[in-house]
Amino acid sequence: MNRYPLWKYAILVIAMLVGLIYTLPNFFGEAPAVQVSSAKATLKIDSGLAARVEQVLAKAGLKADFVQFEGNSVKARFLDVDTQGKAKDAISAALNPDPNDPSYIVALNLLSRSPHWLTVMRALPMYLGLDLRGGVHFLMQVDMKSALTKKAEALTGDIRTLLRDKNLRHAGITRDGNNVELRFRERETATAALALLADQLPDLQWTESADGSDVKLAGSLKPEAARRVQETAIKQNITTLHNRVNELGVAEPVIQQQGLDRVVVQLPGVQDTAKAKDIIGRTATLELRMVDDSAEAAAAAAGSGPVPFGTERYVERGGAPLIVKRQVVLTGDSLTDAQPGFDSQTQEPKVDLTVDAKGARIMRDVSRENVGKRMAILLFEKGKGEVVTAPVIRGELGSRFQISGRMTTVEATDTALLLRSGSLAAPMEIIEERTIGPSLGAENIAKGFDSVIYGFCAIAVFMSLYYLLFGMISTLALALNLLLLVAVLSMLQATLTLPGMAAIALVLGMAIDANVLINERVREELRGGASPQAAINAGYERAFATILDSNVTTLIAGLALLTFGSGPVRGFAVVHCLGILTSMFSAVMFSRGLVNLWYGRQKKLKGVSIGQVWKPQADTPAKT
Numbered sequence: 001m002n003r004y005p006l007w008k009y010a011i012l013v014i015a016m017l018v019g020l021i022y023t024l025p026n027f028f029g030e031a032p033a034v035q036v037s038s039a040k041a042t043l044k045i046d047s048g049l050a051a052r053v054e055q056v057l058a059k060a061g062l063k064a065d066f067v068q069f070e071g072n073s074v075k076a077r078f079l080d081v082d083t084q085g086k087a088k089d090a091i092s093a094a095l096n097p098d099p100n101d102p103s104y105i106v107a108l109n110l111l112s113r114s115p116h117w118l119t120v121m122r123a124l125p126m127y128l129g130l131d132l133r134g135g136v137h138f139l140m141q142v143d144m145k146s147a148l149t150k151k152a153e154a155l156t157g158d159i160r161t162l163l164r165d166k167n168l169r170h171a172g173i174t175r176d177g178n179n180v181e182l183r184f185r186e187r188e189t190a191t192a193a194l195a196l197l198a199d200q201l202p203d204l205q206w207t208e209s210a211d212g213s214d215v216k217l218a219g220s221l222k223p224e225a226a227r228r229v230q231e232t233a234i235k236q237n238i239t240t241l242h243n244r245v246n247e248l249g250v251a252e253p254v255i256q257q258q259g260l261d262r263v264v265v266q267l268p269g270v271q272d273t274a275k276a277k278d279i280i281g282r283t284a285t286l287e288l289r290m291v292d293d294s295a296e297a298a299a300a301a302a303g304s305g306p307v308p309f310g311t312e313r314y315v316e317r318g319g320a321p322l323i324v325k326r327q328v329v330l331t332g333d334s335l336t337d338a339q340p341g342f343d344s345q346t347q348e349p350k351v352d353l354t355v356d357a358k359g360a361r362i363m364r365d366v367s368r369e370n371v372g373k374r375m376a377i378l379l380f381e382k383g384k385g386e387v388v389t390a391p392v393i394r395g396e397l398g399s400r401f402q403i404s405g406r407m408t409t410v411e412a413t414d415t416a417l418l419l420r421s422g423s424l425a426a427p428m429e430i431i432e433e434r435t436i437g438p439s440l441g442a443e444n445i446a447k448g449f450d451s452v453i454y455g456f457c458a459i460a461v462f463m464s465l466y467y468l469l470f471g472m473i474s475t476l477a478l479a480l481n482l483l484l485l486v487a488v489l490s491m492l493q494a495t496l497t498l499p500g501m502a503a504i505a506l507v508l509g510m511a512i513d514a515n516v517l518i519n520e521r522v523r524e525e526l527r528g529g530a531s532p533q534a535a536i537n538a539g540y541e542r543a544f545a546t547i548l549d550s551n552v553t554t555l556i557a558g559l560a561l562l563t564f565g566s567g568p569v570r571g572f573a574v575v576h577c578l579g580i581l582t583s584m585f586s587a588v589m590f591s592r593g594l595v596n597l598w599y600g601r602q603k604k605l606k607g608v609s610i611g612q613v614w615k616p617q618a619d620t621p622a623k624t
Contacts, residue, residue, distance in 0.1 A: 034075070135266060143428070144426060150426065156180050159182065178220065290325045312324055322390060374391065451502075463515070468610060510580070511582075523613050526613045547584070
């Protein structure tokens with residue numbers, strides 16, 4: 001009746017071992033380290049850099065615990081902070097001979113002291129939030145003037161396209177700041193153009209004036225349109241930052257608007273500070289331009305002639321020079337998606353691009369006139385442009401087209417990531433950068449830890465005194481629940497915040513509630529005259545439905561917090577929901593396993609240690 005088969009005990013043992021293994025890394029602490037990552041989008045890190053870092057450290061007479069290539073960076077761990085600082089200086093001097101144009105980001109970092117065998121098993125410590133461990137905080141300023149200038153440039157291009165489509169000849173189109181000026185030889189043409197532009201471009205307000213013998217139309221953004229451009233710019237920048245951070249796997253970022261033109265970025269619990277700075281600092285903009293294939297451009301690329309007027313010189317990934325025209329064909333604003341794949345005919349890696357309707361129209365017109373020529377995709381970071389790729393136009397393009405040739409699978413994936421993450425509607429500058437160290441959260445960690453320990457001890461004392469052996473078994477089940485909860489948070493690499501620690505303390509009280517229901521149900525069966533073995537079986541069987549109902553209703557509330565909450569509320573909800581799931585396993589299956597192990601093999605069981613069982617007294621006959 002009260003016996004578990006061996007496979008159930010095996011499950012319990014495996015759960016305990018898994019919980020112990022994935023909880024252990026949280027007790028080893030952290031060691032000082034140096035991390036090296038790429039400072040440029042077109043420069044990729046490989047395992048060869050790890051060997052180069054080892055050589056630099058050996059030449060400088062510095063010893064590292066290990067140097068390893070992991071993900072997109074190389075990490076070196078050291079015994080003390082002094083060695084860490086010397087290593088950073090040595091690596092920076094060796095890898096970045098020109099400090100004004102660094103190719104690598106060399107940053108101080110912290111790595112877990114976990115043994116190698118735990119790391120191999122992917123047993124890593126969970127992250128702690130800004131309020132506990134610290135993290136990275138950025139305050140970024142959006143350049144609203146650039147957003148308006150960019151809008152004016154786009155409108156200038158639209159005006160040229162509209163007039164050309166309607167065959168309206170003009171004497172020139174110029175842009176003065178955020179204003180657009182058009183000149184016409186004939187008044188009739190100016191009147192027709194004014195009607196067309198007022199209908200097709202409602203964001204502009206037009207004024208007509210005489211300029212000698214010509215008619216001049218001056219257009220400027222309406223105040224409400226300018227305000228809308230600024231609001232759209234900051235929203236698009238926030239979305240782009242979200243995409244960049246999410247694509248590269250940073251846990252639970254906080255990216256939100258502050259004021260009219262500022263964005264706050266917080267990456268709680270991030271250990272990879274160099275990676276965080278690289279992601280946030282890489283506020284890149286994308287541009288598509290035509291490559292100049294003239295003889296003058298070829299001479300300029302070879303270094304035997306000047307760069308032609310209206311062009312710029314860039315360098316491709318392989319180091320070859322490339323002369324690109326200044327005129328922008330398309331910006332990243334029009335790009336809606338970019339996915340890596342393989343060409344169905346050649347099986348070569350490719351990148352599939354999708355643009356919006358406006359971009360499709362531009363690409364169709366440009367590609368029709370430039371078949372066989374190269375189009376460069378430029379990535380601009382901090383005022384410096386780099387050529388991501390420069391494919392040849394094979395035919396007329398539309399809303400969907402592909403980039404292929406001369407790229408590996410990894411390069412195709414990286415290119416798609418950079419393109420898919422989106423471009424910024426306006427440049428951004430980091431005006432405040434703050435790394436919050438662990439000392440600021442030490443008091444919160446101590447208080448949170450004490451609250452969990454004191455709460456656990458109080459519950460353990462009460463349960464042991466009130467339910468005796470059953471209370472001790474309930475305490476062991478509660479300890480396993482805490483072990484599994486920390487293990488699951490570590491396996492998920494979740495970020496634990498102070499509200500999360502409050503959720504752990506709350507879960508302890510909620511988890512023990514299931515054991516209270518079971519123990520009271522066993523007592524009730526004993527009061528009814530059931531045998532000890534029957535009382536144990538009936539107590540667990542009949543209490544399960546009540547436990548399930550209460551946990552499901554609580555889980556619904558937790559999921560609501562997780563779905564609609566943000567920031568600290570989500571941190572609380574994650575721990576709350578996981579704690580409910582682990583408590584169902586520990587309170588019901590694990591505690592019964594211990595009870596069955598203790599009492600199940602006793603055939604002639606006369607009683608159980610569950611505290612005082614108050615039996616109802618028989619009614620006494622009334623006296624007459």
